[in-house]
Amino acid sequence: MAASERLHGYARYRLDGCRCYTCGWAVAQYNDAREHAIRRGQWQPFVDAEPVRQHIRNLQSCDMGLRAIATAANVDRKRLQAVLNGRPERGTPPQAQVRPAFAAAVLAVEPTLDNLGGKTVINAAGASRRLQALVAAGWPQHHLAARLGMTDGNFGATLHRDHVIVQTGRAVRSLYDELWRADPREHGVDNQAYSRARNHAASRQWAPVGAWDDDTIDDPAAFPDWTGKCGTSEGYDAHHNMRVLPSCQPCRDARAQRRREQREAKKAGMAVAA
CATH class of the missing domain: 1.10.287 (Helix Hairpins)
Structure with missing residues (x-):
């Protein structure tokens, strides 16, 4: 990064030699916090990089690329490469230590519908629960299938599948977010189809929308x-x-x-x- 592009602060003071008031104040604050932490025995400028390295590899096994991980963690992709493989062009091995803030940012990244590749295979619990809840709310399966661009057969299979791809999970989540509070009868569903959908869900004990929490609906171990x-x-x-x-x-x-x-x-x- 060019000096002209770097924000004024600690990094610009140390890397670019800027001695403006903002950069000097940032360094003074850093030094003061460092001295206090040392006196309290809490100074920890670096942590072990191995847990970070293993977490990156676990994310990669879920089909997350380094670019996606870097974006989710808001860090530079080259820093992830340095942790994984070092800097071959410089002849340096993988990093043994990293800054605590960097470690926390990377370790906080989890594989989700928002950052996984569209073709990645995931557990279908969240998708099937959302679809079943919509049927329990009175949405006919044919109506939902049409909105998802599925055939009736594929839709019926999705209700019971163990796994789906991320692209399907995203589409189902989007449809659920759109319809879960809507009355099907106000969107072209007649009373007979509405009642038939609700009775079908009740006979199979499909949990309604209100039985699921947004934080647990995707957890296979959760229950309504x-x-x-x-x-x-x-x-x-x-x-x-x-x-x-x-x-x-x-x-x-x-x-x-x-x-x-x-x-x-x-x-x-x-x-x-x-």
Whole structure:
């Protein structure tokens, strides 16, 4: 980067020799913070580069290129190359240490629908859950398939697939974001088709939109929260009180666990009494 392109601050002071007020103030602040950190025993100018290197390789195994990783982390791609392979043109090996801020930025990058390649194969949990939730809201499958540019057969298969490509996941997410709050009957879906879609979803226990949290809908291990208490000891009773039946499996499991604990407590009490 040319000196004229670099913002005034610590880097321009050190690399370009600029001695303006802004650059001098930045250096003074840096030195002051450094001295305080040293006195507190918290000065850590470098950290081990190996975890960063392994994370980059893991991201690459998910079909993320260095350019995509650099963009997501907001770092220079050449710095990633230096961590992975060193600088062959200079005869330097892969970096052994990196700055903490650089490490934190790279380690924070995760493979998502937004930064993976369109043809990358991913778990289909998020896509199928979103489509099932839309059907539960009254959107006919044929209507959704047409919006996604799918045949009815491909759409039906997507509802149950274990894996899809990122391009499909993005299209489904976009459609879900567009329709999840909309009333199908206000968008050309007649009452009969609306009821048929809802009944079809109910018969298969497809979770509605309100049962999923945006932060967990893509997590294969997550489960829908039908009652606001699902997966807890109160969930089973909540299902019956709200008439959301049958109870979901996490609530049945929590109820069984509660009964086991009650039996064990009773036995323990009898043993103490004896």
